[in-house]
Amino acid sequence: MKKKSLSVLALTALSTLGLAACGNQNSAGTKNVVNMSEPSNLLTLDQSKLVDQVSDVTLNNSNQGLLVMTKDSKVVPGVAKSYQVSKDGKTYTFNLRHSKWSNGTPVTAKDFVYGFQRSVNPKTAAAYQYLFDDVHNAQSVDKGKMPVSSLGVKAEGDYKFVVHLDKPATYFKYVATMPPTYPQNENEVNKYGSGYATNSSKQLYNGAFQVKGWNGTNDNWKLVKNPYYWDKKNTKLSTMNFSVAKDPQTALDQYQSGNLDEMQLSGKSQVSSFKGNSEYHARKEAGTYYLEMNQKKVPALRNVNVRKALSLAINRKELTNNVLGNGSVPAKGFVASDMAKYKGKDFADDAYVSSAVQSNLDQAKKLFAKGMKEVGQSKLSLSLLSDDSSDAKSMTEFLQNELQKLPGLKVNDVNVPAKVATTRTEKGDFDVTVDAWIADFPDPVSFMSLMTTDNGYNHGGWSNQQYDNLMHQATNIDANNYNKRWSDMVEAQKLMLNDQAIVPLYQLVSPQVLKNRVQGVNYYPSGGNYDFRYVHTNN
Template sequence: MKLGSFAKISGIAALSALILAGCGQSSATKSGKNELTWVQSSNMPTMDLSKATDQISGQTLNGSNEGLLRMAENNEVVPGVAKSYTISKDGKTWTFNLRHSKWSDGTAVTAKDFVYSWRRTLDPKTASQYAYIFDHVANATKVNEGKLPLSKLGVKADGNYKLVVTLARPQSYFKYLVAQSYFFPQKESVVKKDGGKYGTTSKDMIYNGPFKLTGWTGTNDTWSLVKNKHYWNAKKVTLDKIKFQVAKDPATALNQYQSGKVQVTPLVGQQVKQYKTNKDFVLRKNAATFYLEMNQKKYAFFRNQNIRKAISLTINRQQLTDKVLADGSVPAKGLVAANMSLHNGKDFADQAEVKGATSQNLVEAKKLWAKGLKETGKKSVSFNLMADDTEAGKRTTEFVQSQLTKLPGFKVTNQNLPYKTRLQRSADGQFDMVVTAWIADFPDPITFLSLLTSDNSYNNGKWQNAQYDKLVADAEGKDANNANKRWDDMVKAEKVLANDEGIVPLYQQATPQLVKSGIKGIQYFPTAPIWDWSKVTVK
């Protein structure tokens, strides 16, 4: 999510910092408890897992709830609510054997909670943007389109503790999907009791994960995750509380770190250069790509290929990452993040790269721009460039604006908005151009490539290409059980996208931090859900 994975970063540089309150002493030392304070760059939009699309909501859902499986290091999955599972020989039937776990109110988590949750997400009335991710589950697409009743979805409870999932076609990465928040269970009685308030405050929720959410009103800048005593593996959870607070100015956190008041802080820009040789410096590379979308549904101008190519060729990505962001991020090779997926020892991003699509060439850009203006009957144009109002968001829009205005007659006005507002406007198509991002939901190229198919709800710019759609469909369909053909389909699809400049890749994100030695057990994943706090200790 996003979520990502959580797979989606729908905002600019959603940097997080793990900080510990107190003047040089940890909360563990002062109170005898393991308590942390974690700084987020933006507010949390929702805790309704059927509607969540952003990274912050996804991280919080992952901390407070649990699916059939859990993500682990080295692209592995481990048991979650399901203590074991089996897969049929044809790869279409997955049977999960559930443990006797509980919700935070002490009631049992059952297979029916998963059935209800998946049906709710696929219900057309819910209007979930993540409904597409269920497309391999039998009848999911027709159910989501309202052409079949919810009861026809390929998931059923065989008693209270056995869940049987029928897929329409094999999906080798389904094990990763059921570890993500959109496949988590939901308790029907709680959803119906809370009604429209469900997922809008910490009180209007119920939890089955390592922690439970408290103190969130739906709009405030602070909330906490506290240890869930009813979690099936609570004895292995070492933290008592994680306190979250929104802070858009990382300089404040750095000052606290320098004065001994915090133990982990994010770094941006020149801070990275200053501290990269420090023994506490940590650079975490994300499977997250930031890119520029143009509203091709609203404006015929952006449907012109020469215009899109000119825009891409104008941008100096190396300057953006090295001089403007200066946080360890690197120029994007394409939509799919590098160092995430390997096949026969080769990285996908390297194989699918079209270097001319992400390189600056001002001479060629101006030629294509002039040609595009003539084809569209324009002499000059004026558009807004939207992004988040974070520090990195503002730096990015300022830089991209300066680059694009090198094209004659191109006026660009920046529009930096609060994350939640920007996210909603992107989803509603209320933008001209927007800087957005995606973090892999799971370690497979399809998590990126499926975004840009013609009918995907996350394709906010509405770029369309029949050849691209077919290649993605082949990778997900007829070639799903042939690893080599599936890989080739995806490589070709990325190249089609790059050559057509359906979107303009900008950079692949990194998260630089300073981490004091007293914090142990942070689990970090390049893909969603990014963080697992269940094993963190503070000394």
């Protein structure tokens, strides 16, 4: 199953371009009005066509699905006041509350049926169609082999919505929190056609807020309290002002002058100046940076000792502390830490392989010499692909210096525009590439499925039959047995890391400052990240 992938530039943008000076200075300090920044422009309000994090956060707060994500990887009722799962794990029945759209009309089970069907319909070309792969007939519908009416969803009356899956998927409860599964009003979609959700007035909202003032291209918009939201009595904010700017110093000036309540810090100097301050928050994301090694193109990279040597040569603490300086931390493995837990144990700890993420140059040199002898080479030249942002260049320069400490290894940095880097990676036109992944939902499978042999995001071409078998067990045979499923994936990650399928680098942390007057922000590391429903100000 494919997941949401963010290129190095996209992730870097969260920390280096994600600074905004809020334009509504007159509202600074006003009770229950908050001025926020966003890393980039809002791209869409179409639940089915979401592709970026800004749109994800906006839709997560202006519309609502069956369930709602909260901290600690838990879900709570949204439009569905309750739900039941059949014993075989294949049928989810959601009992809907009597809620309304922002025009005062009821949100019904038919709106969910239509929303699911529209997201799977190949004519919609939804980027997140794969989220529905486990829904009965979804893959056939997506390929145009069956009509959308055959999708395994149905309305039983106005307030009961039923989903039939082809196989158990314990993580489907998380999928039910995501925008592509939100209800959609068919009349509204038909009314605007291709213009649907291309500006804030061409969309209906069933969440805590309505979007106002977005014309489709401008750099500022608002979230305004929705008077028709079912839980409006607990929504305290009247307005959230958002605006985008790309100058870090301007944003910092606005924040320090009190005209901005929030910003993401950029660079070591800004981060260091706020560390220890009560306004500073290191937002750990469910995102891992790692190196992919092209085993199809470079024969030497098929050798496990060569791959292990590359990993051992990199001092991750120096990378995170002295090169990045943004609060990011060395990776514990492939699956991000503090994302998924079972019986009190973090997956990253349960599936930890220390040798795959530690630094040991002496051992690296020995393994590299051994590996090169095994492949019959005395020298190796590798290109290291990444984007051309300033942060990416600093990182690849560091990696180049670290890796070239291995005798006989020459590394050439290739920094190109992000779109070019992404295209080359997808085509396999690289030796080693810097890649990154942020989980869609807090389950290890969001990472682990990437490394199966036939997955389109397995760009390095690593293949292991035992790994594939373990993931097949986790997603099929043991899908309805969480204990066995967890064990399958723990064993799979250990196998993958012991074979050094990839080189984990670091886990992304977005450094944020937030005024103490703003309380009740709910942050979680995957998906839409922020829930503003219960935010309030203390002035």
